[in-house]
Amino acid sequence: MGAARPCPSEGLYRSMTERELLAAELALGLLEGEELLTAHGLVASDGEFARLVEDWEHRLAPLLDTIDPVAPPTDVLQRVLAGIDRAPEAGTEVIALRRKVRRLQWTAGLAALAAGVLAIVTLPPMFAPAPTAPAAAPLVASFALSGTELRLGVTYLPERGDLLINAAGLAGDGVHDHELWLVPPEGKTISLGIVAPDRSVRLHIPAELAARLRDGAVLALTREPLGGSQGRTPGPIVATSKFSST
Known part of the structure; x- marks a missing residue:
């Protein structure tokens, strides 16, 4: 189990384990490849992990349901990840660094999401958002x-x-x-x-x-x-x- 890290949803003094981080990333839809495969396998076979994912979904739902998803600019993140991939003989360090970059991305994203909700509450809407079809559940x-x-x-x-x-x-x-x-x-x-x-x-x-x-x-x-x-x-x-x- 890796070192605990700050939890953005519960303040700077609450720490998260690697399993909690994985559950949060799955709830946010940030996993891909083998990590996504591993996480979904844990949901099916590990009741405690499945409850962690469900808990994160409940925590995030009030924020995620109030605004439409907006894709942030990706050019900076893509250049960072491309530089990581070009590093010679990086091995597992590249994988670890990519995870750190992604976690920084979603941690910052939660803060931006909360700020966006505050703006919606305090400012009148400029236009009605276009309806989006819900994604099919796994x-x-x-x-x-x-x-x-x-x-x-x-x-x-x-x-x-x-x-x-x-x-x-x-x-x-x-x-x-x-x-x-x-x-x-x-x-x-x-x-x-x-x-x-x-x-x-x-x-x-x-x-x-x-x-x-x-x-x-x-x-x-x-x-x-x-x-x-x-x-x-x-x-x-x-x-x-x-x-x-x-």
Whole structure:
């Protein structure tokens, strides 16, 4: 666990752990790549982390609901990040520095957001903002694996058409693979892909299949020969779950 840092929402004397920072960044929509995959996996498999994210969403909702999102100028931040990426042999230091830059960005953004709300309260509106369509909520499912305390987390991001599978801690036996399936109300089960042991993976879902992934959709996890079912009848079901919107 990293060093604690000031929490912008509760004053300079309140500190935040790395988990709290990750939860806040997820609530603000600032994560991407492997960090986004890891965070969504934690939401599905770690109840304490999921509550942290929900708590941040409740804290930010009064501010975020009062004004429309406005994209800040990005040229300065892009130049900073580009300079970081060009640093030779930076390794993990580059990743850490990018996280620091992003956290400085969202910390400053919270202060600017609060100032914007104050301006809206004290000044008459100049024009009515254009309505924006709400983003589709992620779908989350969690599989309890029999005989273990492990949970397999699955998250579907409708806006991107990506399926995130977090199988951290799930060891392979060298003989079998696990395969994830969609179980529609009617018709045959549909394979969503192979679960990589002890890894987090991202799979892109085709549009025609994505239309079937919705709140309440039933999922199944099966044990298959190495390489998966490959068009054969699915193997034994080891766990089932349902998608729910977060």
